[in-house]
Amino acid sequence: MEEIIRTVEKCPSGALSYSLDGVEHRDPDRDPLITVLKDDPYCVTGGIEVVGHESRAEAVSNEHCTLCRCGSSKNKPFCDGTHWEIGFTDGDS
Ligand code: FES
Structure with missing residues (x-):
């Protein structure tokens, strides 16, 4: 149950609930x-x-979101997961 709660709380859009x-x-x-x-x-996080x-x-959270850092999201300023497709990394740091 705690793992499900953690997963819901990490949902970037806030569309999940329990x-x-x-x-x-x-x-x-x-x-x-x-x-x-x-x-x-x-x-x-934190509104x-x-x-x-x-x-x-309407279904997304106003408490939390993820913002694009790779520059390739098609829904800026929000992350749309494109960073996975393009292999975005911070380098060797
Ligand atoms: S960080 Fe840019 S799409 Fe996720």
């Missing part, structure tokens, strides 16, 4: 944070507002 005792959990309560992981997009883009789909 229910415990009939209560739906979609967005965790976290402090604002931007995380950079090697070879991955920026992970924005930081992203401005300057077209509106997002």
Whole structure:
């Protein structure tokens, strides 16, 4: 169960949720944070507002998102997974 919860909380779009005792959990309560992981997009959590883009789909989270760091997303500023296709890396660091 904890692995499922962790997976839902990592969902970049926020489209996933889980229910415990009939209560739906979609967005965790976290402090604002931007995380950079090697070879991955920026992970924005904690409800930081992203401005300057077209509106997002209704099913996505306003609590977290991933922002493109490779420059090749077709849905900028958001990551659309293209970094996997192009083999984006941070190099040897
Ligand atoms: S970092 Fe994911 S598409 Fe650019």
